[in-house]
Amino acid sequence: MSVTDPSRFGHFATPPADTAFSHEEKRVWPSFVRGIVSREQLTTLRAMLREAGLRLVQCHGCFDIVHPGHIRHLRQAKSLGDVLLVSITGDDTMKKGTGRPLIPQELRADNLAALDFVDFVFIEPGPTATDLLDWVQPDVYVKGKEYEFNNDPRFQIERSTVERHGGRVVFSSGDVVFSSSALIAAMEQSVDPFHARLAQLTQTPELELGALGEALGQIRGKRLLVVGESIVDTYTMCDRPDVAGESPVMTLRPLEQRRYDGGAAIIARHAAALGAHPVLVTAIPESAEGRSLAARLSAEGIEVRSLPLGGRLPEKQRFLVGTQKVVKIDQVEPYVLDAAQQRALAAIAADAARPACDVAIIADFGLGLFTPTLTTELCELLRPLARVMSGDVSGRRSNLLAMRGMDLLCPSENELRDATRQLSEGLPAATWTLLEATRSRNAIVTLGGDGLIAFDHLTGTNDAKTEDGSFSRRLRSEHVPALAPVALDALGCGDALLTTASLALTTGCGLLPAAFLGACAASVQVQRLGNLPVSTSEIRKVATRVHGAHLTFATPEALEARGLGSRRAVG
Numbered sequence: 001m002s003v004t005d006p007s008r009f010g011h012f013a014t015p016p017a018d019t020a021f022s023h024e025e026k027r028v029w030p031s032f033v034r035g036i037v038s039r040e041q042l043t044t045l046r047a048m049l050r051e052a053g054l055r056l057v058q059c060h061g062c063f064d065i066v067h068p069g070h071i072r073h074l075r076q077a078k079s080l081g082d083v084l085l086v087s088i089t090g091d092d093t094m095k096k097g098t099g100r101p102l103i104p105q106e107l108r109a110d111n112l113a114a115l116d117f118v119d120f121v122f123i124e125p126g127p128t129a130t131d132l133l134d135w136v137q138p139d140v141y142v143k144g145k146e147y148e149f150n151n152d153p154r155f156q157i158e159r160s161t162v163e164r165h166g167g168r169v170v171f172s173s174g175d176v177v178f179s180s181s182a183l184i185a186a187m188e189q190s191v192d193p194f195h196a197r198l199a200q201l202t203q204t205p206e207l208e209l210g211a212l213g214e215a216l217g218q219i220r221g222k223r224l225l226v227v228g229e230s231i232v233d234t235y236t237m238c239d240r241p242d243v244a245g246e247s248p249v250m251t252l253r254p255l256e257q258r259r260y261d262g263g264a265a266i267i268a269r270h271a272a273a274l275g276a277h278p279v280l281v282t283a284i285p286e287s288a289e290g291r292s293l294a295a296r297l298s299a300e301g302i303e304v305r306s307l308p309l310g311g312r313l314p315e316k317q318r319f320l321v322g323t324q325k326v327v328k329i330d331q332v333e334p335y336v337l338d339a340a341q342q343r344a345l346a347a348i349a350a351d352a353a354r355p356a357c358d359v360a361i362i363a364d365f366g367l368g369l370f371t372p373t374l375t376t377e378l379c380e381l382l383r384p385l386a387r388v389m390s391g392d393v394s395g396r397r398s399n400l401l402a403m404r405g406m407d408l409l410c411p412s413e414n415e416l417r418d419a420t421r422q423l424s425e426g427l428p429a430a431t432w433t434l435l436e437a438t439r440s441r442n443a444i445v446t447l448g449g450d451g452l453i454a455f456d457h458l459t460g461t462n463d464a465k466t467e468d469g470s471f472s473r474r475l476r477s478e479h480v481p482a483l484a485p486v487a488l489d490a491l492g493c494g495d496a497l498l499t500t501a502s503l504a505l506t507t508g509c510g511l512l513p514a515a516f517l518g519a520c521a522a523s524v525q526v527q528r529l530g531n532l533p534v535s536t537s538e539i540r541k542v543a544t545r546v547h548g549a550h551l552t553f554a555t556p557e558a559l560e561a562r563g564l565g566s567r568r569a570v571g
Contacts, residue, residue: 036109036121042085045120046136055081058138060129060158062089064101066111069144073172077142078117080170085120085138086112093127128154130161137165145171194481201480202547206513212543215517216536218507220275223356224499225386227281227349227378228264228363229335230293232315233491233531235260240321250326252319260531262316264363265293266492268302270499270521273533279303279357281349283335283369285311305352307345309335314367323488323529334397335368342374349378353385358506360386361498362403366395375402390502392494393419406440408505408514410498413445428475431455435475444501444515446494446522451481454515478512483523483546492531496521500539517543 037045049056059077063070063086078084091105101108109121124132133141141162147155148171159169201207239253261269264282271278280297284290284306290313294304311333319327337345353360360382364370370378383389383405391403392410400411400419411434417423420437422430431443435457443455456476501518505511520542521534 034119035113036123039122042120042122042136049083054083055139056083056085056136057081057140057142058085058087058129058133058136059142060087060089060124060132062094062101063108063112064103066115071115073142073144074112074115075117076172077140077170080140080142083119084117085122085136086118087122087124087129087132088112089127090123090125093125128158130154130157133158133161134165137167138162139167141167141169143169143171147171197479197481198546201516204512206510207516209543209547211509212513212517213540215504215507215509215513216274216539219503219536222276222358222503222506224268224271224276224278224359224361224503225281225349225353225357225382226264226267226271226278226361226363227345228267228361229314229365229367229369230261230265230280230282230284231263231365231367232289232293232313233260233262234258234315234317235530236317236319238319238321238326241326252321252326254319258530261293261296262492262495262531263314263365263367265297266531266533267361267363267495267499268297269300269533270496271503272300272302273535274500274503274539275536276358276503277301277303279305279352281305281307281345281352283307283309283345285309285313287312289313303352305348307341307348309341318491320529332367337369337371337374342371342377345369346374346377346381350381350385353382355385357386359388359390359502361502362389362391363495363498364391364393364395364398364400364403366393366397368397370399370402372399372402375399376404379404379406388502388505390498390505392498394494400434401437403440404438406438407442408498408502409434409438409440409443410494410501410518411443411445412494413447416443416445427453428455428477432457432475442511444497444511444518446497448490449482449487451479451483452497452515452519454478454480454511456511478515480512480515480519482526483519483542484526487526489529490526493522493525495531496525496534500534520546 046056057077057080059074074084074086088105088108091101094101103111105123109123112118113121122132126132141158143155162169205211235258236254237256237258239255242251243249260266264280268278268280278301280302282304284294284304286308290306293313294306297304312331314333315331317329317331318325319329362370362375362378362382364375379389379391379402388407389405390408390410391400391406393400393403393415396418398415400409400415403409411419413427416427416430416434420430420433422433427445431445434440435443435455441457443457444452445455446452454477456478458474458476497518500521501514504514504517517539520539523542524534524538525532
């Protein structure tokens with residue numbers, strides 16, 4: 001092997017500190033020994049430079065974003081000597097404001113080392129280059145033109161250090177001026193409110209990845225009771241639509257049919273997928289279809305307690321072309337329960353909750369299983385037995401106001417306004433009316449593509465409005481944007497949110513992390529067709545992705561220690 005073969009030191013490597021160099025190597029080494037160097041390696045290489053009579057040029061800075069101004073600055077610096085050393089300020093001592101550096105030191109160093117006119121890169125652990133300049137003693141120290149008349153005492157010390165060792169300080173031309181800080185500030189100012197809010201949320205201690213991972217882990221083993229109608233959601237995939245010849249009606253040709261468990265059944269399946277022990281109280285017809293549903297749920301670890309009724313399972317059919325829904329048909333015969341059947345359903349639910357359960361969910365899908373009286377009675381029966389009680393509604397026949405004493409209500413904005421008859425008032429006012437009318441604690445109001453707002457009812461506060469008419473003294477609100485990059489199918493998002501947030505509250509976490517985890521679950525659900533259970537690992541991935549929206553760099557070991565598994569540097 002030739003002594004000048006770069007493989008002697010490895011790919012893009014620098015030699016060990018105790019390497020002995022031949023005369024030929026000393027003559028040609030700058031052409032092949034390049035990259036990021038340690039202090040010991042730099043000491044050896046500096047001695048070689050002196051022995052070989054080569055001039056060392058040094059530049060120092062943060063180099064957070066390598067822009068055209070940096071390129072011209074470094075290229076000009078290289079022209080002033082034989083070898084160019086670029087030193088960068090380490091992450092721990094960079095004082096550029098919150099969120100800086102944007103790019104971690106390892107990647108900043110890699111970016112500079114990739115430039116063909118940069119010979120060495122050194123990560124300086126100190127806040128300035130003074131100590132490094134004192135022992136490297138460059139022949140030329142190059143700074144930007146803006147430093148020529150700069151009276152910053154830190155630079156003045158650097159300048160005197162270089163000149164004390166016989167070096168000279170040169171200021172680059174400055175004909176192209178950029179600033180990493182200015183570029184980053186401009187990007188931050190152009191960030192839309194969605195990303196700005198996400199960045200704010202990820203800085204909240206309650207939403208730290210480790211805390212979220214711990215809450216998800218504590219869901220396992222929780223006992224969940226859900227009372228509500230079970231539904232079959234049928235998706236019929238069709239060929240592209242055409243117009244019939246006999247009249248202007250759409251013609252569809254079915255290609256495939258997919259069936260999903262919906263209603264209270266999917267809530268129970270979500271809970272099982274998250275590691276909880278769900279008990280489903282529902283109405284299941286005494287038919288082959290009903291027995292098949294019960295067997296399928298039991299196979300997933302769901303305890304099913306049914307009120308036997310006649311008829312068939314409610315079915316909601318949707319016809320799709322590609323991923324677009326074009327027709328919906330409800331094959332639903334509303335339940336009509338007499339007084340005896342209502343008492344029986346209440347007794348089944350209370351018995352299923354005993355001796356106690358961590359969370360009880362009442363899910364009224366508006367199919368007639370609940371009357372306002374039965375809903376209120378269930379709330380009274382289950383309240384002493386459940387640590388957390390949650391409720392949600394769907395459909396015009398449901399009654400949100402009948403859900404009393406809840407820890408969490410999860411209506412959509414439209415459902416909330418319909419229930420309170422506050423169609424034009426502000427959302428906080430409508431939410432306050434709901435929580436006061438139901439004597440409930442919290443509400444998560446979903447806003448479709450705009451995400452959700454979590455409202456915390458501040459009890460014991462003055463009921464009078466503030467001077468500006470707001471309800472800010474009585475409600476604390478937190479907005480969580482929609483977390484899915486693409487919304488494919490909104491069916492079941494509310495169920496995933498309700499289940500996850502309710503279970504999270506049982507772990508002792510606050511409303512905001514519960515709402516955030518619920519939003520993560522909804523994000524998983526909305527990105528796929530059909531109603532499928534959301535797992536813990538899928539929620540973890542969304543939480544990790546959201547936190548990774550701000551460029552991060554961490555080792556897999558560090559991320560494992562934070563509780564959410566490994567990830568690569570992302571941006």
